[in-house]
Amino acid sequence: MEATAQEVDAAVRAAHAARDALADRTVRAAFLRSAADELKAAESTLVEVADAETALGPVRLTGELARTCYQLRAFADIVDEGEYLGVVVNHPDDTATPPIPDLRRYKVPLGVVAVYSASNFPFAFSVPGGDTASALAAGCPVVVKAHPDHPALSELVAKVLRRAAARHGIPDGVLGLVHGFEAGVELIKHPLVAAAGFTGSVRGGRALFDAAAARPVPIPFHGELGSLNPVVVTEAAAAERAEAIGAGLAGSMTLGVGQFCVKPGLVLVPAGDAGDGLVKSLTDAVSATDAGVLLDHRMRDNFVAGVAERAALPDVDSPVTPGAGGEHTVSPGFLTVPAARLADGGEHDLLLEECFGPVTVVARYADEGEVRGVLSRLPGNLTATVQLSAEEAAGESAGAAALLAEVTPLAGRVLVNGWPTGVAVAAAQQHGGPYPATTSTSTSVGGTAIERWLRPVAYQGVPEALLPVELRDDNPLGLPRRFNGVLER
Amino acid sequence: MEATAQEVDAAVRAAHAARDALADRTVRAAFLRSAADELKAAESTLVEVADAETALGPVRLTGELARTCYQLRAFADIVDEGEYLGVVVNHPDDTATPPIPDLRRYKVPLGVVAVYSASNFPFAFSVPGGDTASALAAGCPVVVKAHPDHPALSELVAKVLRRAAARHGIPDGVLGLVHGFEAGVELIKHPLVAAAGFTGSVRGGRALFDAAAARPVPIPFHGELGSLNPVVVTEAAAAERAEAIGAGLAGSMTLGVGQFCVKPGLVLVPAGDAGDGLVKSLTDAVSATDAGVLLDHRMRDNFVAGVAERAALPDVDSPVTPGAGGEHTVSPGFLTVPAARLADGGEHDLLLEECFGPVTVVARYADEGEVRGVLSRLPGNLTATVQLSAEEAAGESAGAAALLAEVTPLAGRVLVNGWPTGVAVAAAQQHGGPYPATTSTSTSVGGTAIERWLRPVAYQGVPEALLPVELRDDNPLGLPRRFNGVLER
Structure with missing residues (x-):
């Protein structure tokens, strides 16, 4: 069942090839909602398989699955709104020092994201969890390294997600799944992997963080490792x-x-x-x-x-x-x-x-x-x-x-006067903290988790006809943006 | 002239102690504007010293200093506006899955920032440059590692910046300066250094990036290393x-x-x-x-x-x-x-x-x-x-x-149909790209450069009386924010 290096390579290449199918924001949002629908439809089977592997009990697991579906829909809403794109438009300004040319900036997906599943949340921090949902929302295909505590559930969920993808013409490769410790190490080193999300122990997370930093081309590693709270x-x-x-x-x-x-x-x-x-x-x-x-x-x-x-x-x-x-x-x-x-x-x-x-x-x-x-x-x-x-x-x-x-x-x-257990899925959520809580300044829960899988690109002097539609003056998509210094909402 | 490990430690500790003096946004903005004023007032001396050390010529250097002053003022405006704080407020919502408690999120400064100066821009990417300006704007004291090509200018500029700080009751420690290769290595390893900015070669930058990642507590390293363009x-x-x-x-x-x-x-x-x-x-x-x-x-x-x-x-x-x-x-x-x-x-x-x-x-x-x-x-x-x-x-x-x-x-x-030389200071600017252009997804020029020195914190169930003023319902500072899902400007 453990993936060989060749199998990891094939999964990453298939994910890489699925990027274009995720490029359209409307399609992505619809895919995320279909994923929630399909998971909900498969609820009884999923909870049964999850309980058999984790002993977490059907009540908790049903709740966790509901949370996971809610999270997928929340990211669909975020994709629709488009504020996360960070659109900024500057028209030429000769009064600046130095003068400002026509400059327009927004964020583009980083590429294939590797997701390392957690043991303790077989849904919410695993194959269909926050890392996967936010990466797909950003336009990044995902290859998940399954947690060994719930391999059968991981396979089942991956199939459900691929079924949702197929409904929108997105190839199976958009969600790869690999098993095995060595496969996880191969994954973080793969040249086509552009970023990684991790939830787990300090020891495992730090080893992967170190491997991500040691690559010829280092990549962002967003790991949640441990916390005393x-x-x-x-x-x-x-x-x-x-x-x-x-x-x-x-x-x-x-x-x-x-x-x-x-x-x-x-x-x-x-x-x-x-x-x-x-x-x-x-x-x-x-x-x-x-x-x-x-x-x-x-x-x-x-x-x-x-x-x-x-x-x-x-x-x-x-x-x-x-x-x-x-x-x-x-x-x-x-x-x-x-x-x-x-x-x-x-x-x-x-x-x-x-x-x-x-x-x-x-x-x-x-x-x-x-x-x-x-x-x-x-x-x-x-x-x-x-x-x-x-x-x-x-x-x-x-x-x-x-x-x-x-x-x-x-x-x-x-x-x-509250207790830290219970992590709401909300725009104001911050699930991340100084090391070793996380290896970056990001959050793995809540709306801003999408920011982890994007990078900004500025276009200078690009004629209207060649601009990405998100950056056009007339803003046909009605995106929130900063337009010549004014925040338009 | 090279700083010993003890001198590096003293500079970092002095910077750390200056954090509270930078906590007030109004004071920070005024400090940045005073820094621009003081640099402009010292223009003739600064340009003369810079030309003696770099041979870049007075025309170029005068222009670069003007750009540097413009940049300091631009960051003061960004601090005043406060959009960069990323304020998000969620009131309790029992219809969410799981229910959302009262959650309020904004960004806080990371702490002391190490800045590694560039050879080729003795002002704009050195002691008073974009890394320093954006870090101070974020509320982070700075320790600069001077470039060996312009040590005298670096000392002179540091004095000017400290004079500006003193006008606002901010201690000298807010801008530390160290010289020497070994001092730069000590600096990146110092436990109280929370992040670093670098502009220079692939070899030097990668070595510092690796050191930042290898720390017991890794820190963000925003390095601009090299580009073929x-x-x-x-x-x-x-x-x-x-x-x-x-x-x-x-x-x-x-x-x-x-x-x-x-x-x-x-x-x-x-x-x-x-x-x-x-x-x-x-x-x-x-x-x-x-x-x-x-x-x-x-x-x-x-x-x-x-x-x-x-x-x-x-x-x-x-x-x-x-x-x-x-x-x-x-x-x-x-x-x-x-x-x-x-x-x-x-x-x-x-x-x-x-x-x-x-x-x-x-x-x-x-x-x-x-x-x-x-x-x-x-x-x-x-x-x-x-x-x-x-x-x-x-x-x-x-x-x-x-x-x-x-x-x-x-x-x-x-x-x-343009040429890449000439990097405007603008909200839509992106001066950073895939490795080795930069070691992160950030920019070192333009308004969003401030994001590098911040991390989000969420407050849950904190009574109004104890909330940071930026997060209060009545928004007395008039900050742009996301309030219960609505973007307010």
Whole structure:
């Protein structure tokens, strides 16, 4: 089943040959909507196959498929609107220094995009997921490297997407699919691959990032690698609603058996009674949470070993012991540690690394200085969350604003009084953050994810008759644009 | 004069400490305008020092300084407008799948930017150039690695810029300056450097790109490395105006003694009488062009050696022999070769590499197939130019549209009936292209150059009182934005 180098080459060449079939924006938008239709039509089969391979359960998988279809339609709307093209027109201007000639700029597709599927989202971050949807929306054919946790589903989804493509005269090659670790390495090195999207581990993602950068012609590599997703609970918030925060945290960290990239993995909780109450609430809620099945045995082994290694550190306690919950399952739990132990850069640094699965680390702090000390030692994150009291949230405390300013450099998404799990598909979404959260400044979810697969081209002195229609003065497509300095919408 | 590792560290730390002083957009815009004022006020001294170090002459240098001041003011206008912040607001929407919470996104500065100066533009692509101007506009302090061809000018300009900063209470550290090759390497590796801009050679740029990618925390590296800037003259264009094209080409390729990154380095000219006429015109015009002084001796040596190596290839002629023009000068010239020799991938590949200085290669083609053959072998470019007849430019020939479509994948800027030298500072400008033209999909000239130094952050569920003012519903700053799907201007 693993693709040979020749098979990878054939998939990339077929994708490259499909570029022209994607060139028309109207056709692309219709294709994306048909893809959503076809996936929805195949729902029962897809969910069954997905559940057999991932054990994520039909409820979650049906929801994830609905999200995936919504995402495909959202990108169709983005293609129709055309703002993403970034059209800018400058008529000649002799008063500028130097004078400006007739210049018109918009964005064109980069070419074939390699997409590396995630284990934990067999739909939303895999074959039909955000990377694929945004790349197709941009006009880029895709070759997906399937995740080994759901190969049959990947094949099935690829067929469904190709059926949708065929309805618009787009050849099968527009969506290639390859299996196997070596195939993934071949793919990133292929001269006709122009960019890549990745969701997965730091180790795997960094290796591919390095390979992308080392090519004779380096290519953009948009990888989402890992995130601790810190949460800070203020003294006042803990005093106000310790129980609710403990319960909310339990729900977020155990959702999907803790297999979300935005799982809160480090929670700063005040020492003292209010914080004790929070830990008590968390203890109750996590204890009442069932054991679950992780995506594969390797993950289960890593979780069990990772938890054991962390729990064995000095001054680390396990109010609810996470770990093996049975032959195939794992049981959720959490660890506690004095925040002061995280400030010194020793063996406790392990607690600042993501541990995939239903576990979080509660670090108890004595004062704001300890909070700052821990935050200053964190790597980049997808999210950072602050739990505030009603008074702090109303802006009646200087400390809350300062805390928000302090966590902003750490993350791509900053939340107040919410939980990071649940990533909305929206124009304002940012699913990406400082390394290792992502290897670029881009997002992999939301409307602007399309920007990753485009590059600008300017036309100078090109007569109207030869201009791309998007750049003509009369703007027959009604595109939003910047026209001689004025934003036209 | 070369900075030690300790001095580089001190410069970066001082820049890092200056971030808060740049946080206010109004202050930044005023600072950029003051920088332009102060540079203009120091014009006579700056031009004198620049001419002593570069021999580019006062006329060119005065013009380049004016361009640099214009560019600083243009970025001040961009900061004032605020569209570059990319503000997007989504109110909660329960009809979305999954539901959308309150989400608000804009862009924040990345942090300290390292700028590597170019030899050939001591103002426009050096200490006060586009990289510095766009980084400061984005809110990023800068540490410049001075080019060894103009160290005194670099120091002088840095002082002028710091004087402008001081007028707005911004500390000197906002513009660091270091000298020396090793200092440049230290700079790219510094943990507090968040991004880099570079203009220079493929060898130097690639080494720094590789170092940026190999960091424990990789950073964006926006490098402009090299470009051949191909020109295609159609049969009909040559038949129509061989003389004008030959003269125009001579002017473009010898401008600034051929030391422009957009110098046309390869020109596809038809075989036969019309093409002969073009070569004759080129011969006359280049023969009448004076010898000039290159920026430094290393460049002169490289030019003389590079030309000699190319001229010695089989079937290469030199109608006007370029090379040493005296003890310090070089004389312009050009080489000719049958286009068929460029299609086979042998030793003639050398002619497809940039040769810095006043030389171009005229490849004579027998038919359109040979044009396509040569184009298919070209690396990425900053520009690609097509010379068309009036009839072709009017869109009355299918071939012209096809030719434009064929050169678009090769370049960031596509010109018709113009010459690539002269890069306007404009919103629609794109000065960047497929590798090795640039190491990213960005531009280093024009309004969108600011995008290189920003990353998006989304705020979820953040109460109005704690939101950055740019993201508030009532939009007190009047920023262009996407508000619940509607583009507001």
